[in-house]
Amino acid sequence: MQQMAVMTDNRVIRQEFExxxxxxxxxxxxxxxxxxxxxxxxxxxxVFVLYATSCANNFAMKAKRKTLNAGDxxxxxxxxxxxxxxxxxxxxxxxxxxxxKGKKEASEQxxxxxxxxSSSTDENDKxxxxxxxxxxxxxxxxxxxxxxxxxxx
Amino acid sequence: xxxxxxxxxxEQATNSKNISLPVSRVRLIMKxxxxxxxxxxxxxxxxTKATELFVQHLALSSYKNGSGKETNTLSYxxxxxxxxxxxxxxxxxxxxxxxxxxxxxxxSLEEMEKDDENL
Numbered sequence: 001m002q003q004m005a006v007m008t009d010n011r012v013i014r015q016e017f018e019x020x021x022x023x024x025x026x027x028x029x030x031x032x033x034x035x036x037x038x039x040x041x042x043x044x045x046x047v048f049v050l051y052a053t054s055c056a057n058n059f060a061m062k063a064k065r066k067t068l069n070a071g072d073x074x075x076x077x078x079x080x081x082x083x084x085x086x087x088x089x090x091x092x093x094x095x096x097x098x099x100x101k102g103k104k105e106a107s108e109q110x111x112x113x114x115x116x117x118s119s120s121t122d123e124n125d126k127x128x129x130x131x132x133x134x135x136x137x138x139x140x141x142x143x144x145x146x147x148x149x150x151x152x153x
Numbered sequence: 154x155x156x157x158x159x160x161x162x163x164e165q166a167t168n169s170k171n172i173s174l175p176v177s178r179v180r181l182i183m184k185x186x187x188x189x190x191x192x193x194x195x196x197x198x199x200x201t202k203a204t205e206l207f208v209q210h211l212a213l214s215s216y217k218n219g220s221g222k223e224t225n226t227l228s229y230x231x232x233x234x235x236x237x238x239x240x241x242x243x244x245x246x247x248x249x250x251x252x253x254x255x256x257x258x259x260x261s262l263e264e265m266e267k268d269d270e271n272l
Contacts, residue, residue, distance in 0.1 A: 027212055027227070036229040037215075041208060044232070044245050045174070048207045049182045051244055052200055057189050068183075070195035077203060081241045085206045092202045093195060 052076050159194050174208075176201050214239065 033041075053068070055076035060068050070093060077085050160177050179201045183192055212227060218238070219231030230252065236245040 027216055030225065031216065032226040033212070034226060034228050037227050037232055040229055040232050040249055041211060043248050044211060045204050045208050046182055047245060047248055049179055049200060049204055050186055052203060053183045053186045053189060056196065056200075057186065061188070067191040067193050068189060068196045069193040070199050073196050073199040073203065080244075082203070082207070082210075084210070085203055088206060089199055089202060093199055096198050097195070 052080065055079050159197070172198075172201055172205060174201050174205050179204060211235070211242065211245075214242070 052073065053076075056068055056072035059072040059075045060066070074086060074089065077083070077089065160180055176197060180192065180197055183189060183197070183200065211232070215231040215235040216227045218235050219227065229249075232245075233249045233251045236242045236249040237251065
């Protein structure tokens with residue numbers, strides 16, 4: 001069952017709790033979390049994602065949209081009575097979007113620089129592009145393998 | 154934009170924004186939900202972030218509510234208790250059931266049968 005297999009990676013939960021313990025608003029320093037509790041929390045997280053997604057999807061369908069968007073997720077949080085998340089989520093989304101914008105501008109700048117160079121050396125650029133494509137394929141294959149392993153567990 | 158591409162982008166963006174939960178896993182679960190066709194990149198990020206907040210909220214509420222303060226431990230029963238007692242965590246009662254001794258369960262079964270006979 002997908003929910004059982006997903007997110008039972010202890011490393012993720014430990015990271016989560018290291019972050020949690022670091023933040024003074026959360027669990028106090030040095031609190032132990034039993035293995036059983038860790039696993040249960042990771043399962044609870046999976047259920048939360050499912051519940052939130054189904055709730056958000058209802059809002060999207062009501063608006064006759066096929067794509068789930070950020071607004072749907074926010075409405076879902078309200079519906080699920082997690083209003084406390086709304087403000088931190090809004091802030092996180094803003095920071096995220098700014099980061100996205102920065103990256104987009106950086107990659108556009110890269111492309112412009114490339115175009116400048118290509119006007120003098122076309123062949124060199126071609127071979128460089130091909131190399132990049134190959135590299136991406138390898139990365140994707142690697143990711144696929146990783147995911148398959150986890151689902152089997 | 155292909156799904157994998159989007160994941161990579163969200164992952165890269167979130168790496169600098171302190172998200173510890175794996176975006177690809179969150180996306181997997183979201184896709185498994187019936188009737189869901191497409192997921193916007195922002196929605197994927199928000200859901201991942203919300204799950205992180207939820208984990209923190211669940212852990213802290215369970216700890217505060219529990220008896221672990223003496224032993225300084227968060228245990229499974231703390232979680233099960235908070236799921237039963239708190240309205241916002243009610244949706245978790247199926248996956249966080251309270252534990253009960255086998256003999257107590259069998260006893261309550263016997264009593265239920267006796268009641269049936271009396272009727």
